[in-house]
Amino acid sequence: MTATQERPGSQEQPQRSVPKPVFTDAEAGAREFPDSTLRRFNYYVPRKRKQSHYEDVTVEVQPDPRHYLSQGWLYGFADGTGGYPLDWTVLKAWGSDRPVPERFPGSGGQGYEWPAHGWHEFRDPNEEWEQSIYRNNSNVVRQLSQNIDAARQSKAFEQWNPNWVQFVAQHVGAWMHVDHGLGLYLFANANRRAPTNMHNTAISVNSMHRIRSAQDLALYNLTLSEEIPGFDGTAHNETWSADPAWQGVRETAEQLTAIWDWAEAVFAANVVFEPLVGELFRSNLVQQAAPGNGDFVTPTLIGAEEYDYAERDLRYTKALFEPLVRDKEFATHNTEIMDSWLATWVPRCLAAARTLQPLWSQPDAKPPRFEDGLDRAKSRFRGILADLGLRTPKELNQ
Amino acid sequence: MTRQSVAKAHQKIQELAWEPAYHEPVSHYGTDYTFRKAKKKDPLKQVLRSYFPMEEEKDHRVYGAQDGAIRGNMFRQVQQRWMEWQKLFLSIIPLPEISAARAMPLLFRTVPNPELHNGQAIQMIDEVRHSTIQQNLKRLYMNNYIDPAGFNSSLRNFQNDYAGTIGRQFAEGFITGDAITAASIYLTIVAETAFTNTLFVAMPGEAAANGDYLLPTVFHSVQSDESRHISNGYATLLMALSDETNHQLLERDLRYAWWNNHCVVDAAIGTFIEYGTKDRRKDRESYAEMWRRWIYDDYYRSYLVPLEKYGLVIPHDLVEEAWNRIWNKGYVHEVAQFFATGWIANYWRIDPMTDEDFEWFEYKYPGWYDKYGAWWENYNRLSVPNGHKPIAFEDVDYAYPHRCWTCMVPCLIRQDMVLDEVDGQWRTYCSETCRWTDAVAFRPTYQGRQTPNMGKLIGSREWETLYHNWNFADIVKDMGYVRDDGKTLVAQPHLDLDPKKMWTLDHLRKCPPFPSPNVTLNEMTDEQRQAFHADYVRQGPAGRPAPQD
């Protein structure tokens, strides 16, 4: 402060220029007039009696020329398609075959009555939006960090026998690549492809679960390299790219990312691959073997991923496909297609599962037999299909 | 996490990527850019372990502020003039946000840099955050602001209104066409790097001055994610620059993206800030002053111009012309006047300007009163129904403009209007650059070079075509902009909520049918069309008909 500056409050103090508060009485209920009490979004029909917070922040954000989008999409790809074409999957929801309303001089702007087609009826049962995404994922990363810190302080890693140290470095480590590849190139990729905002938002949340799990495993691996003498933090790379036991999983994971149809991609990953390969590896191998080998930390990481899949990602997946199996117009069409996807993906995933078998004999304290684990995975898979209203494919018995 | 452990963690997660050995990921999108020689560039480092809690913490602040605002009766102090424009703004902006999320995968197969893909995936979920947090803010306004009409019908209105359609470019431009043009140049290099400052910093400042401190709380929180997105874009741009053959496309795309963003964003945000405020302190910055600072100095001079050292030609002429349109050609004033002329097609209310407003405009934009003063006095005179028609149908020295086929903002700077026959149709454009965008840039060849991945302008781009020769009462009913008594309009050219002073469908019934300018143009003979063109470019400013001599 310099000597020439005025003391606060002195008269020469220049008036600070700030906007002045004004009483406007512009709050709800201050007056009555037409619409003055209509305080809900009136452009969609809620799933239940009342509109949910989740619906309010997601429904209709992505427009549709079949109902309200009167001037149509404005920018297209080179072939002239814009927006979110329904034929980016071969599945159909009722109304999918209705043409986009034509516009011409004096046509007006009416479309079909909302929702115009069955895709708009999908709601994510997890009701994911901004608040839930950050709350849930923060809880997971906080929990995991605490568990790992506690383990470090109690020297829990010293309890691991040497074979298990190697198992975690190689095989638990290898799984991070599956999460990463599917998270980015299957799920994040699919968030551009589905016909409504509710689909794409649920898919993008699924993507973040997988990418976060991948990073959880990678950073856990980093911690173990610092904590356990002789822990090889790079072994997972070699295992993933060269260990014959992993090549079936790797080939299948890559093949999943190569699927063109977004619904087939989500179906193959969450309905087929996850129960037959993901849960087989996580629940029926790592979770079973870890405690016997002195490891109580790895199961908390793997358990977090199991929870994301079983309690969240599988839930929205069922809500996505089950109505299509029972669709009032395309039930047969959709069932035939999903059957054909099962016929394609079940053998691939079973083959991948079987190539993992050598892993079961590596820990000193053995997990339950591979065949028993696979049986459990298969029966879990049958249950999922039953929930969806789909038949168990004959390929499952191979 | 400490800075060092973030760096180590970031290093570690680079191990996640792998080269496919059996099958390549699906390739849904194409680009005419090549990345053969590109050196990989790092984006800003971000690890999810710290990212999620950081965002959660930001959320706590936002929701805490919202609770506080309700408890503190914020809506007793918000200016209706301001809040009404939020009906338009918040109907548009959640779509651009979510479209940015959807745009990210366009870059996965086209930009060969796995490290960038991580940053893009985080941007994807950031944008989901932005879209839903903004929807949530709108929901809060609907529940707590005096007039919920227009908020309660927001996303339907946005989809069928001409103003929503203009705004949609700032979303659809991200997700279609050449993957790099869309998701990198248009979205990140121009929309996010240049224009989010006016959107998410300048505008919230104005909101606060009008008694609304929730918009700033939400939008500053949104903006704080933006530096990572800008960094994703810059890394991609540097990769693209290392291949000489990309320069021609970069120059094309910078011209298109810059100009389209200017046309769309400056029209909307300029209007909100200049005509949506009650804050007429002489020392508060005008939109032109803000633009000069945020866009001209911070973006153009500090970001674009330095790219010249890579041998890139920067669209200096278009930056200067955008400024010229804002400062000398009255772009924002012309747009606001058009919005107010066409209030009957809106879903928000527009407050007339007062003497205090006139004084401020004259002070900030010398000469404003001579151009626009009389028209706004007419707007005020005609604002409450009293036997007359809405201003669009009264003689107030205003010629209804034609629309720009490209940016869809009307051709308001009349002397700049360009007429061309493109794809067998006569089209009007607000500027030569908009004509070039349609006729030259968005085509499968460019300057003799094959550009098979370039996008296309599609859709029924002239809103008026749909309602050619309809009565406005039927138009408003068709769009659903009627209140729950079945006759009072959502839109009003004043803020008085006394039902006796509000316009109804009955008032609109008395208006003549409304012909589409573009349909009419295409029905003209060559001679008539030439005469029309000669007349149009002599119109203005402030929409005045051409002088009769």
Ligand SMILES: [Fe+2]
């Ligand atoms: Fe954003």
Ligand SMILES: [Fe+2]
């Ligand atoms: Fe962004």
Ligand SMILES: [Zn+2]
């Ligand atoms: Zn234009």
